[in-house]
Amino acid sequence: MLPGILFVCGAVGLYMVSFALNKKTAAPEGLSKIDALKCGACQNFACTIKQTLEEEEAV
Amino acid sequence: MTWTVFFTAIFSAMLINNVVLLRFLGVCPFLGVSKKTESALGMSMAVTFVMVVAAAVTYPLYYLVLKPLEIEYVQTIAFILIIASLVQLVEMFIKKFSKKLYKSLGIYLPLITTNCAILGIAVQNITDNYADLYGIGPGFFVAVVTAFGAALGFGLVMFSFSSIRERLDAATNLPESWRGVPVSLIVAGIMALAFLGLGGIV
Amino acid sequence: MAANVAKKTAKKTPGQLANFTKGFIKENPVFVFLLGLCPALAVTSTLETSLGMGLLVVFVLVLSNIVVSLIKNFIPKEVKIPSYIVIISTFVTMVGLLTEAYAENLFESLGIFIPLIVVNCLILGRAESFASKNNVVSSAIDGLGMALGFTFALMLIGVSREFLSTGAIAYGEYLPLGVSGSIFNFDTHLFNMAVFGGPAGGFIVIGVILAILQAIDLNKKKKAEIARQKMIEEKKRLALERKRKKELESAGGQA
Amino acid sequence: MLDKLRIALVLLIIGAVSGTLIWGTHTLTYDRIQENRARARLAVYVEMFPELDVLDGMLFEEVTQGLVQQKITMRNAAGDLIGYAFLGSDTNAFGFIDVVIGIDPSGKIIDVIITDHSNTETYVRPLVANYFENFQGQDITDVNYDANTGATQTYTSVQRIIEAAKLLVAGDPVLEAYQSLFTTVERYEAVQTFSAGDAGTVEEVSLYDNSDDLVGTVYTGVITYEDETFEMGFAVNADETFAGIIFFDEAAQEAFASAVAAFDTFKDVDLEAIDLDTLDDEARINVLKDFASGLLRILLLDDEELARLLQFDFNAARAGESSVPESERLLETFAIFDEEDAFSSQVYIGETDGYGSNPIEMWIVIAADGTIKNYAIVDHNETDGLGDIAFDAMEILLGEENTDNYNQSDAYTGATVTGNAVRAFIDDALADFNERTGD
Numbered sequence: 001m002l003p004g005i006l007f008v009c010g011a012v013g014l015y016m017v018s019f020a021l022n023k024k025t026a027a028p029e030g031l032s033k034i035d036a037l038k039c040g041a042c043q044n045f046a047c048t049i050k051q052t053l054e055e056e057e058a059v
Numbered sequence: 060m061t062w063t064v065f066f067t068a069i070f071s072a073m074l075i076n077n078v079v080l081l082r083f084l085g086v087c088p089f090l091g092v093s094k095k096t097e098s099a100l101g102m103s104m105a106v107t108f109v110m111v112v113a114a115a116v117t118y119p120l121y122y123l124v125l126k127p128l129e130i131e132y133v134q135t136i137a138f139i140l141i142i143a144s145l146v147q148l149v150e151m152f153i154k155k156f157s158k159k160l161y162k163s164l165g166i167y168l169p170l171i172t173t174n175c176a177i178l179g180i181a182v183q184n185i186t187d188n189y190a191d192l193y194g195i196g197p198g199f200f201v202a203v204v205t206a207f208g209a210a211l212g213f214g215l216v217m218f219s220f221s222s223i224r225e226r227l228d229a230a231t232n233l234p235e236s237w238r239g240v241p242v243s244l245i246v247a248g249i250m251a252l253a254f255l256g257l258g259g260i261v
Numbered sequence: 262m263a264a265n266v267a268k269k270t271a272k273k274t275p276g277q278l279a280n281f282t283k284g285f286i287k288e289n290p291v292f293v294f295l296l297g298l299c300p301a302l303a304v305t306s307t308l309e310t311s312l313g314m315g316l317l318v319v320f321v322l323v324l325s326n327i328v329v330s331l332i333k334n335f336i337p338k339e340v341k342i343p344s345y346i347v348i349i350s351t352f353v354t355m356v357g358l359l360t361e362a363y364a365e366n367l368f369e370s371l372g373i374f375i376p377l378i379v380v381n382c383l384i385l386g387r388a389e390s391f392a393s394k395n396n397v398v399s400s401a402i403d404g405l406g407m408a409l410g411f412t413f414a415l416m417l418i419g420v421s422r423e424f425l426s427t428g429a430i431a432y433g434e435y436l437p438l439g440v441s442g443s444i445f446n447f448d449t450h451l452f453n454m455a456v457f458g459g460p461a462g463g464f465i466v467i468g469v470i471l472a473i474l475q476a477i478d479l480n481k482k483k484k485a486e487i488a489r490q491k492m493i494e495e496k497k498r499l500a501l502e503r504k505r506k507k508e509l510e511s512a513g514g515q516a
Numbered sequence: 517m518l519d520k521l522r523i524a525l526v527l528l529i530i531g532a533v534s535g536t537l538i539w540g541t542h543t544l545t546y547d548r549i550q551e552n553r554a555r556a557r558l559a560v561y562v563e564m565f566p567e568l569d570v571l572d573g574m575l576f577e578e579v580t581q582g583l584v585q586q587k588i589t590m591r592n593a594a595g596d597l598i599g600y601a602f603l604g605s606d607t608n609a610f611g612f613i614d615v616v617i618g619i620d621p622s623g624k625i626i627d628v629i630i631t632d633h634s635n636t637e638t639y640v641r642p643l644v645a646n647y648f649e650n651f652q653g654q655d656i657t658d659v660n661y662d663a664n665t666g667a668t669q670t671y672t673s674v675q676r677i678i679e680a681a682k683l684l685v686a687g688d689p690v691l692e693a694y695q696s697l698f699t700t701v702e703r704y705e706a707v708q709t710f711s712a713g714d715a716g717t718v719e720e721v722s723l724y725d726n727s728d729d730l731v732g733t734v735y736t737g738v739i740t741y742e743d744e745t746f747e748m749g750f751a752v753n754a755d756e757t758f759a760g761i762i763f764f765d766e767a768a769q770e771a772f773a774s775a776v777a778a779f780d781t782f783k784d785v786d787l788e789a790i791d792l793d794t795l796d797d798e799a800r801i802n803v804l805k806d807f808a809s810g811l812l813r814i815l816l817l818d819d820e821e822l823a824r825l826l827q828f829d830f831n832a833a834r835a836g837e838s839s840v841p842e843s844e845r846l847l848e849t850f851a852i853f854d855e856e857d858a859f860s861s862q863v864y865i866g867e868t869d870g871y872g873s874n875p876i877e878m879w880i881v882i883a884a885d886g887t888i889k890n891y892a893i894v895d896h897n898e899t900d901g902l903g904d905i906a907f908d909a910m911e912i913l914l915g916e917e918n919t920d921n922y923n924q925s926d927a928y929t930g931a932t933v934t935g936n937a938v939r940a941f942i943d944d945a946l947a948d949f950n951e952r953t954g955d
Contacts, residue, residue, distance in 0.1 A: 004130040004542070005535030011140040012347050012531035016523070018147040019343045025151045027165070028158040081460045083303035087382060090295060132542040135357060135376040136350040136534065143346060172346075173380040175299045182373045236476035240295065244468030251461035337523045344530055351534035355541040362545035365552040 072208030085176030099221035103214030105167035114206030284410030291414035302463040311419030315412025326404030329392040426458030564618035582680030604677035700725040775800040843944035864945040870937040
C-alpha cells in the first residue's frame with residue numbers, strides 16, 4: 001500500500017515543483033509575447049501560452 | 060541481438076506503424092498545427108526531442124522502480140506526471156539557456172504534455188514487452204530507438220500533410236462544404252491508405 | 262441515475278437543460294471542436310468499442326468535473342493545471358483497472374487508448390473552462406452532457422464504420438452484456454468494405470460526417486441570408502410605398 | 517511563505533488521496549485482473565475447457581513420453597476433474613510444430629489445436645480447417661486418422677503427437693512389458709542396433725527408473741517359430757546378470773510361457789555362467805536358445821575391441837591397426853582378418869551431417885571384394901519418416917558390388933539431405949577403400 005501512495009505523492013510533487021519552476025523562469029527577452037495566430041488552431045488547454053494569452057486578454 | 064533489430068524497430072515505428080496515420084496518436088497536433096509547413100516542422104522537432112527523452116525516462120522508471128516495488132498499477136498516473144514534469148523542465152532549460160531554440164520550439168513544447176503520441180509511445184514500449192524479448196538492458200535501446208522512429212514518422216507525415224494543406228487552402232474549386240477540415244481528413248485517409256502499402260517493407 | 266438528476270434539475274431551470282444538451286450538436290466536442298480525435302479515430306471501428314470508450318469518458322469526465330468544482334477554491338492558482346492533470350489521471354487509472362477486471366475484452370480492444378484518456382483534451386478542457394468556474398451541479402451536468410455528446414459522436418462514427426466494413430452491427434463482443442449476436446446482418450459482399458474498419462476508413466468517415474455537418478450549417482446560413490434579403494426587400498418595398506403615398510398625398514394637396 | 521506552505525499542503529493531500537484511491541481500486545480489482553490475465557495467457561486451454569479454473573485448477577506436469585512434454589490436469593472451481601491437456605512438439609522438415617490435445621475424463625478428444633508452428637501457413641490452414649474436426653469426440657486410445665490429408669508433414673507431426681499422448685493415457689504396452697520384469701522402469705531408450713549372428717538384428721534398449729538410473733538392458737529381436745515371427749527381448753540386469761525373457765505380444769506370451777519358464781532357471785545368474793545346453797530340447801525352447809546363444813556370443817566378449825569388431829563380422833579373428841582416414845567424415849578405419857589371417861573386410865566409423873542438429877553417427881563394412889557388407893546407424897536425430905527412407909535404402913545397397921549402384925538408387929529421393937549425407941559417407945569410405953586396395 002505504502003509504496004504506491006508514496007510514489008504518487010512523489011510524482012505529484014515533482015510535477016508541481018517543475019511546473020512552478022518553469023512558470024518562474026522568464027522567457028528570453030523579446031519572446032514573451034507569442035503570435036496568437038500560431039496558437040489558434042490548437043484546442044490544447046494544458047498549454048501555458050494559451051493561458052497567458054487569455055489572461056492578457058482578460059486584463 | 061544485432062543491429063538489424065534497431066533498423067527494424069526504426070522502420071516499423073516510422074512507416075509500418077506510423078503513429079499518426081495508422082495508430083491515431085497525435086492526431087490533434089496533426090490537424091491543429093499543420094496549416095503551415097514551418098510550424099509543422101517546429102512541432103515535429105519538439106515532438107522528436109520530448110518523445111525520445113520520455114521513452115528513455117519512462118522505460119527505466121517502469122522496470123527499475125514500479126516493477127521491483129510491485130506497483131505497476133500506478134503506471135498511467137506515473138507516466139503522465141513524469142512526462143509532464145519532463146516537458147516543464149525541458150521548457151525551463153530552453154528558456155534559460157538557448158534563446159534561439161526557445162524561439163523555434165517554445166510555442167510547441169507546452170502543447171506536448173497532452174500530446175497522446177508521447178504518452179502512447181511510452182505505454183506502448185512497456186506493453187510491447189521489449190524487456191522480455193531482448194532483456195531489460197537491450198530492451199531500453201530498442202524502446203528509445205522505437206520512440207525515435209515514431210517521432211521521425213510523425214515528422215514525415217506532418218511535413219507532407221502540411222505541404223498538401225497549404226495547396227488545399229489555396230484551392231478555390233472545392234465545394235464549399237468540404238473546405239477546411241473535412242477535405243484535410245479525406246487527404247489524411249488517402250495518406251493512411253498509401254502507408255498501408257508500406258506494410259511489407261520489413 | 263445521473264441522467265435522472267439532470268432531467269429533474271433541467272425541469273426546474275431551463276438553463277440546465279441547455280447546459281446538458283449543448284454537447285450533443287451545438288458544441289459537440291468531436292464534430293465542432295475537433296477534440297479527442299485520437300480515440301474518435303482509433304476505437305471506432307465497431308459500435309461497441311465506441312460505446313465502451315464513450316462510457317469510460319462519461320465516468321472520468323463527470324467525476325473529474327465534480328471533484329474539480331468541489332475543490333476549486335482550495336487549489337492555489339499557480340498549480341491549477343497540474344492539479345487537474347493529477348485528478349484526471351487518478352480517475353483514468355481507476356477506470357483502467359476496473360475495465361481490465363470487469364470488461365477484459367473491451368480492455369483488450371481499447372488497449373493503450375484507456376491510459377490515453379488522460380490526454381484527451383476534452384476532459385482537461387471542461388475542467389479548466391467550465392468546472393473551475395461553476396458549481397458542482399452545473400459542472401456534473403456539463404460533464405455528463407459533454408461526455409454523452411462525445412459518446413454520441415463516437416457511436417455515430419462507429420456505427421457507420423462497422424456497418425460499412427462488415428455489413429452488420431455486432432453486440433456482446435466487447436461489452437459484458439451476457440448475450441452476443443449481431444443485428445442488421447446483411448449476408449452479402451456488398452457491405453464488406455474492409456477499408457472502413459481500418460485506419461484510412463476512420464479519417465474518411467469523420468471527414469464525410471464533418472462535410473455533411475458543414476453543408477447543413479452552410480445551408481442554414483444560406484436560408485438565413487435569403488430570409489434576411491427578403492426582409493430587407495420587404496422593408497424597401499414598404500418604404501417605397503410610403504414614399505409614393507406621401508408623394509400622392511402631397512400631389513393631391515396641391516391639386 | 518504561508519502561500520508556499522499552503523501549496524505544499526494541497527499538493528500532499530492531492531497526492532495522498534489519489535494514491536489511496538488508486539491503491540484501493542487496485543486492491544479491489546487485483547484478483548479479477550490476475551484471473552483475466554491468466555485466462556488470456558492460457559486462452560487455448562480455456563477455449564477447450566470453458567469451466568476451467570485458471571488460477572487453481574491447472575496442474576502442470578513435465579512428462580517425457582515421446583513428443584509430449586507436458587500433461588496438464590484440469591479442474592473446475594469446485595475441484596472436479598474436467599479433463600487433461602497434453603502439450604507436444606515435433607520437428608519436421610519444415611520446422612517445428614506445437615500441438616495441444618485436450619481430452620475429457622473419459623478419454624474423448626475435445627479438440628486438437630496447433631498453438632505455434634513454423635510450417636508453411638498455406639498448408640497448415642486448410643489442414644486445420646478440413647481435417648481437425650475429425651478428431652473431436654474420438655477416443656484417444658483408438659484415433660481414426662483421416663486418410664485423405666495428402667499425408668502432409670504437418671499432419672504426420674500431429675499424428676505422432678496424438679500417438680504419444682495416447683500412450684500417456686492408455687499406458688505404453690512396451691513399457692508395461694518391461695515393467696513386468698523391472699518394476700521400477702519409468703523410461704526406456706533404444707541405444708544401438710547391431711547384428712548378433714543367429715539372433716539376427718538386435719536392438720539394445722536401456723531401461724531407466726524415475727531417478728534416471730540404469731536398471732537394466734533389454735536386447736530385442738525377432739524369432740521365427742512355425743513360420744510366424746514374434747518380437748521378444750532378452751533382459752539383462754544392471755549388474756550383468758540374466759533377468760528374463762520378455763514377449764511384447766500377449767498371445768506370444770501365452771504360447772511361449774513354458775519356454776520362458778525354462779529360462780527362469782538362469783535368473784540372476786551371471787551371463788558368463790549361463791549354460792544353454794542344460795535346457796530341454798524342445799521346439800519353442802530351441803528357438804529361444806538360438807537367439808540367446810547368438811546374442812551371448814557377442815555380449816560375452818571381454819575384449820571391447822573384438823566385441824565391436826564382431827558386431828561387424830562374425831568370422832573375424834582379429835582386427836588390424838586402427839587409423840584415421842583423410843576424409844573429415846571418417847573418424848576411424850581398421851581392417852578385419854579372418855581365421856586364416858587373410859584380409860576379410862575394412863570397417864569405417866565416422867559421422868556425417870544430415871538434416872538434424874546432431875550428425876549421423878554410422879559405420880559401414882566393405883568386404884575385400886568391394887561390396888558393402890554391413891552398416892549401422894548408431895545415432896541420429898533425423899526426422900523419423902525421412903531418415904527411415906534413407907536407412908531403408910541402405911539395406912538395398914547391402915551386398916552391392918563396388919559400383920555406382922548406390923548412386924543410381926532412387927530409394928533416396930524422399931530424403932535428399934539425409935540421403936546425401938549417407939551417400940557422402942559411403943563415397944568417402946569407398947574412395948579410401950579403393951586407395952588402400954590400390955584400385
